[in-house]
Amino acid sequence: MKAKYFRRFIILMVILVVLAGSALYVWQSxxxxxxxxxxxxxxxxxxxxxxxxxxxxxxxxxxxxxxxxxxxxxxxxxxxxxxxxxxxxxxxxxxxxxxxxxxxxxxxxEETLKFTIPEGYTLKQMAEKLDTEGATVKELFMDIVNQPELFSSIPIVAEIKDNTDYLFKLEGYLFPETYELAKGSTAEDIIVRMLTEMQEKLDSIPDFEAKLKARGLTVHELLTVASLIEREVVVPEERPLVASVIYNRLESNMRLQIDATVQYLLGKQKERLLYKDLEVDSPYNTYRNTGLPPGPIAAPSLSSIEAALSPETSDYLFYVTKKDGSSEHLFAKTYEEHLKNIEKSKESAE
Incomplete structure (x- = not known):
């Protein structure tokens, strides 16, 4: 009898040990x-x-x-x-x-590289900004933007003609925008991304090819006009009107006489251009040469591109900036009207 109870006790203890072990295993696991x-x-x-x-x-x-x-x-x-x-x-x-x-x-x-390129920036300004922010080395960036053959798979780049007059071959082709790329992206990666953005922006414009053909422009000429508008205009609503002045002067075989082109060829911004600046011998000097400069002078915004593609209809041939701080312009059809507007502009500053 005692042996029977003892066996039961042993079995019970074994079961308890197994259960305890299992519970411990489950708890540990x-x-x-x-x-x-x-x-x-x-x-x-x-x-x-x-x-x-x-x-x-x-x-x-x-x-x-x-x-x-x-x-x-x-x-x-x-x-x-x-x-x-x-x-x-x-x-x-x-x-x-x-x-x-x-x-x-x-x-x-993921760690990213984020930077913003303002509208109207030149390639030199982009290189300086990207270098300062640690995104790339400016000398390397400036070297690569003169090698469009590296990016010929992008349609707009493939259209760039070989021209020794270009200061920088990809000027005006890198879209101004806020970008976020993978950490460690190279200068070439950055340029590809910005060129692709420009291509996508152009492709997003309704009937882009038809409008371009109707104006008789190449993409290069369009971006050139858009860059002039970008550097000349502060008030967005005036962009289509300034575009019309540019086209009117081109059609009249008049020199564009746009200060921004002289600023560009000088490689620096000057508050006031001197007569000797306007006489600098350069294909970019629209005070000395008729027609468009060889290429864009800055990175145009989408609104400037759209203005260049669809300008306002006008007979204006001249404009002058108001000196009242508004950054607006006074427009004129004749030189006589233009001279009067210059006087009005001076008076508005008083």
Whole structure:
């Protein structure tokens, strides 16, 4: 009798030990791994199943046991909403924290290179800004923008003709915008992105090719006119009107006499141009030469491009900036009217 009870006692103890061991095993397997301050980078590719995700979590030391994690997902009806991406998990996180992060798509934010190129900037100004912000070396940038053959796969670049008169071959082709690229992007990467943006902006204009053909312009000529508008106009509403003045003067075989072209060839901004500046021998000097300069003088905005493509209809041949601080212009059809406007402009400053 005693032997019978003793055997039962032994069996019961074995069962209790097994249960305790099992419970301890489950507890050990489901509790978070040892906490650490060092994050573990973990990537989930699109189409990866929850079973594989669980196995990968264990392999990366983020959880102790993938089987129990799978059971946890099954019991809580989780896993279907997990999002692909690269995550940074800290060892010691609970199942709940891991699942929440995967459901929310709390992916690691990739380090990026962000910069803004203002409208009307020249390539030199872009190079200076990008160099100052640590995006690239200005000398390298300026060297590459004179090699359009590197970017001939982009349609607008393929149209650039070989011309020794260009100061910088890609002037006016890099669209002014705020950009965000991957950290470590090269000068060439930056230029490709900006050229592509210009191509996309032109392609976004309704009936672009038809309008360009109707005006009898090439893309290069369009960007040249747009750059003149960009550098001459501050008030957006005046851009189509200034565009009409440019075209009217071209059609009348008049010199454009645009100060911005002289500023460009001098390579610096001057508050006041002197007579000797206007006499500088350069194909960009629109005081000495008729027609358009060889190419753009700055990066035009989309509104300046649209104004160059669809100018206002007018008979104006002249304009002068008001000196009242408004940055607006007074327009004239004749030189006599223009002289009167110059006087009005002076009076407005008094």
């Amino acid at each position: 489901t509790k978070p791994v040892t906490a650490s301050t060092e994050p573990v980078i973990f990537t989930i590719d699109k189409g990866t199943g929850t079973s594989q995700i669980a196995d990968n979590l264990e392999e990366n030391g983020i959880i102790r046991n993938s089987l129990f994690f799978k059971v946890y997902l099954k019991l809580n009806n989780e896993g279907a909403g997990f999002k692909a991406g690269t995550y940074a998990f800290v060892p010691g996180q609970s199942y709940k924290e891991i699942v929440t992060a995967l459901n929310n798509g709390d992916v690691q934010q």
